[in-house]
Amino acid sequence: MTKKMIMFDIDGTLLDHDKKLPASAKEAVKSLKEAGHEVAFATGRAPYFIKDLRKELEIDSFICFNGQYVEIENEVIYKNPIDRELLAHLSGFSTTQNHPLVYMGAEFMRSTFDYHSDIEESLTSLNIDTTQIEMDASYYNDTEIYQTLLYCKEHEETLYRENLRKLNFIRWHEYSMDVLPLGGSKAKGIEKFIEKKGFSKDQVYAFGDNLNDIEMLQYAGHSVAMGNAPEEVKKAARYVTKDVGEDGIAYGLQMVGLLS
Numbered sequence: 001m002t003k004k005m006i007m008f009d010i011d012g013t014l015l016d017h018d019k020k021l022p023a024s025a026k027e028a029v030k031s032l033k034e035a036g037h038e039v040a041f042a043t044g045r046a047p048y049f050i051k052d053l054r055k056e057l058e059i060d061s062f063i064c065f066n067g068q069y070v071e072i073e074n075e076v077i078y079k080n081p082i083d084r085e086l087l088a089h090l091s092g093f094s095t096t097q098n099h100p101l102v103y104m105g106a107e108f109m110r111s112t113f114d115y116h117s118d119i120e121e122s123l124t125s126l127n128i129d130t131t132q133i134e135m136d137a138s139y140y141n142d143t144e145i146y147q148t149l150l151y152c153k154e155h156e157e158t159l160y161r162e163n164l165r166k167l168n169f170i171r172w173h174e175y176s177m178d179v180l181p182l183g184g185s186k187a188k189g190i191e192k193f194i195e196k197k198g199f200s201k202d203q204v205y206a207f208g209d210n211l212n213d214i215e216m217l218q219y220a221g222h223s224v225a226m227g228n229a230p231e232e233v234k235k236a237a238r239y240v241t242k243d244v245g246e247d248g249i250a251y252g253l254q255m256v257g258l259l260s
Contacts, residue, residue: 004258005199006032007042007063007190007216008249010050011126012209013226014041016245019127021056025249029057031259040072040193042186044147044178044212046104047071049128065146066170066180066212067189069106070196078192079106081144082181086166090179091137093163094150101179102149103139110139118151118175125173148179170212178212186212187219205256207241207249209233224252 008014014025032039041050041062047069050062061072070078087103091112094101100113111119114135123130139145150160150169157177160169168180186208194204206213206220209229217223217236225237226248234240241252253259 002203003199004037005194005197005204006037006039006253006258007186007193007204007206007220008039009186009206009208009210009213009216010041010043010045010053012228012244013207013213014053014244014249017228021053022245022247022249024247025244026057028250028253028259029059032253033058035258037258038197038199042067042189042206042208042213042216044172045126046109046147047106048108049126061193063186063189063193065104066178066184067186067216068146068180068184070189070192072193072196077196078189079144079146080181080184080188081146082140082148082167082179084140086164086181087140087145087148090148090150090160090164090167091140093160094152097152097156097159099156100151102133102151103136103143103145104147104149105139105143105145108143109133110136112137116151119149122149122151122173122176150177150179151175152177172210172212186216188215190216190219205258207252208237209244222256224256226252 044066068080100116102111170178202221204220205222206216207224209226214236223237224239225234227243242248
């Protein structure tokens with residue numbers, strides 16, 4: 001058997017619609033590891049938001065911030081922070097629009113607003129405790145920021161895309177977009193990961209469900225979109241499995257021949 005590298009998105013892929021880990025998904029990950037394969041997360045979340053899941057699944061390698069931060073077995077092997085001048089431009093422009101930002105560093109996240117209902121609603125949907133987010137509008141001045149959450153409605157996106165062309169904007173919530181360095185993606189994180197570990201693209205299996213997974217699904221040799229994914233995401237994948245709530249991970253792994 002040739003060792004494979006399996007990359008899992010978290011929200012809507014490993015975790016179901018209630019942010020629970022299905023028993024079938026947990027058992028599937030265990031089986032993959034027992035078979036000698038390598039398993040890692042590829043998520044938009046920060047490292048501090050996946051600690052419990054890492055412990056539960058005994059996974060110590062991950063790609064966070066949608067590819068901008070890669071850690072393998074407790075060693076950080078790649079970092080791609082957003083340029084501070086671009087963050088200053090983003091900060092200034094969002095202030096004129098009265099739109100909140102949340103800056104995400106490797107250890108903490110800080111907001112430009114002391115409180116905002118959109119921040120509360122979006123992060124609570126991920127079971128994230130927002131009481132730990134302090135206000136610090138200048139946090140990016142002395143901290144590397146790998147991803148920023150921008151709070152604006154869909155019809156306001158064009159304002160940012162036209163005025164900040166050196167940043168990448170990906171919507172993940174009705175109220176919020178991820179802001180990344182131009183060219184930054186989970187695919188770039190996987191590229192750095194497999195370069196370090198010695199895997200080829202054809203040995204990579206990627207599972208995802210949302211817009212921030214498209215590049216990853218296009219990059220991986222074997223890609224699986226969840227049944228709950230939008231059509232645009234499904235079209236980017238080689239395979240489409242069942243809904244995350246219908247044992248989609250286990251079913252998808254069987255589809256690609258990694259589980260019997």
